Amino acid sequence: MNIFRLSILSSLFLFCSLSLLAQDFRGAFHIEHKEFREENDSIHIRFRLQVDSRAVPSCSFMIFEPELTDDNQNRFVFPYIQLTGEERANLNRRWFAICSEKWLSEYETPYLQINVGRYAGDTLEYAFSIPHEEWMDDARLVLKQEAYDCAGELHLYTYTLANRVDMSAREPYAVKPLLAIVAPEDKAKTRSRQGSAFLDFQVNRTNIQTDFRRNPVELGKINEAMLDVMGNSDARITGLFIEGYASPEGGYTNNERLAQGRAVALKDYMRNRYALSDRIFTVRSVAEDWEGLKTRVESNQSLPQRSEILAIIDSNDAPDVKERRLKGLSVYSRLLRDIFPELRRVEYQIDYAVRSYDNIEAKTLAESNPEDLSQAELYRVAESYGKDSPEYMHIITETIPKYYGDDAVALNNAAALLIENNELNTAYRLLDKVRDIPVVWNNLGVVYLLQGNLDEAEKYLSQAHQAGVSEASHNQSELAAKRADEVKRARKR
Structure with missing residues (x-):
């Protein structure tokens, strides 16, 4: 029993015991519909206390106090019930009328208080809930009775209502994570258009004849690429890179001259045709394209003497020595016919910048020419549709990764939406490519969670x-x- 409450009750007895006559307890009480269960992280107790009218003499009172306790001395005491006889109730009212403010401030009010009638019994419904703690899983629910007779003597009894809490069926906890999505930074938009031109030149010549053999078709490819870029009023060419290649046929020194001269010839053709400044060109050459030869031989599984060719290419011999060794192979004529012509080419790259667009312009371009938009512009278009819209999902998870597939922010944002859509494996594959930024760590953590x-x-x-x-x-x-x-689910199992 609460020690302070005992002292308060003793005060009540000192006040009124002289006017009371000794009287035996008669009658009984019954406890029904006991409930001791865990649900929604709370402990709920409930019982019905039926008290016979003769259980509490007119000059006495009883206290019932539910309590949780376990073998490790953990304890929780619930608010108490007080049953008071008729004469005792009258005396208590007189005491409360004259007691001090300090006494009243320290008095613990009963959770339920019933003045028991002389001729009729009472039924009390007691229900109380408290936050669940782990130790309560092994606790007992007891009901302590304190009966004070008319002479002021205290009688203590303890009744066990339940030996163990009834744990409710528990669904696994559904986590509600927060995903990190980053707004891309605005950056200068640089684009590139690349291609290869297999131009035909007269033997040992470097000048371009526009109507020679397949040159009209190959030059047409270059012209088409240039017109596409120059015809875009929002684009500005910032650089032209040209690299000439020769095959490993003939002397290395001569091939070096041919590769360089043919690259310069294409540069002069483009500069004169489109009135371009010489400053935007970068010209390089590869005298003999042994790397290109190796790539094509490796990919041709049916080529005879394939291993011998690769051994010659990978040797440390000088280029002219390698060529003589290739000529000694029976397959050399096939190399001359099928592979060497593919090595004689000029590769080009057109670098250009695209101006920035406001959101209205960008919204139109997102449908027709998304490649002209920066990641930040595409992201703002997506946001303008609203985050619950299918357009937002499409732009973030498909359009942006298509054009910015190596960008960490692009892949992280796409993965975040895929996680929300429960596509965890696909999201993981995207995040696994870019593990070096903090927002990716958060989203990877969510996937694992x-x-x-x-x-x-x-x-x-x-x-x-x-x-x-x-x-x-x-x-x-x-x-x-x-x-x-x-842990809770494991304990229940």
């Missing part, structure tokens, strides 16, 4: 939290709740 790999989730969420990712703190709380839920 949703998959139930709590140790990996903890590692990545901790890294993200230390790096200052705000969402990681919430996700660490969700991780802790998931761990606690698993």
Whole structure:
């Protein structure tokens, strides 16, 4: 019993015991419909106390106090019930009328208080809930009775209502993570248009004849690329890179001259045709394209003497020595006919910048020419549709990764939406490519959390939290709740 409450009750007895006559307890009480259960992280107790009218003499009172207790001395005492006889109730009212304010401030009011009638019994419904704690899973629910007779003597009894809490069926805790999505930075938009021209030149000549053999077709490819870029009023050419290649046929010195001269010839053709400044050109050459030869031989599984050719290419011999060794192979004529012509080419790259667009312009281009938009412009278009729209999902998960597939922010944002859509494996593959930025650590942690790999989730969420990712703190709380839920579920099993 609460020691302070005992002292208060003793005061009541000192006040009124002289006017009371000794009287025996008669009658009985009954406890029915006992309930002791856990649900929604709370402990709920409920019982019905039926008291016979003769159980509490007119000059006495009883207290019933529910209590949780276990073998490790953990204890929780619930609010008490007080049953008071008729004469005792009158005396108590007189006491409360004259007692001090200090006494009243320290008095613990009963949860239920009934003045028991002389001729009729009472039925009390007691219900109370408290937050669940782990030790309560092994606790007993007891009801302590304190009966004070008319002479002021205290009689104590304890009744066990339940030996163990009834644990409710528990669904696994469903985590509610926060995903980190980053708005891309505005950057200068640079684009490139690349191609190869297999131009035909007269023997040992470097000048371009526009109507010679297949040159009209090859030059037409270059002209088409240039007109596409120059016809875009929003684009500005910033550089032209040209690289000439010769095949490993003939002397190395002569091939070096041919490769360089043919690259310069294409540069002069483009500069004169389109009135371009000489400053935007970069010209290089590869005298003999042994790397190109190796790539084509490796990819041709049916080529005879393939291993011998590759051994010659990979040797440390001088280029002219390698050529003589190739000529000694029976397959050399096939190399001359089928592979060497593919090595004689000029590769080009057109670099250009595209102006920035406002959101209205960008919204139109997102449908017709998304390649002209920066990642930031595409992101703003997506946001303009609203985050719950199919357009937002399409732009973030498909359009942006298509044109910015190597960008960490692009892949992270796409993965975040895929996680929300429960496409965890696809999201993981995207995040696995760009593990070096903090927001990715947060989202990887969420993937592991949703998959139930709590140790990996903890590692990545901790890294993200230390790096200052705000969402990681919430996700660490969700991780802790998931761990606690698993412990509870294991205890129940």
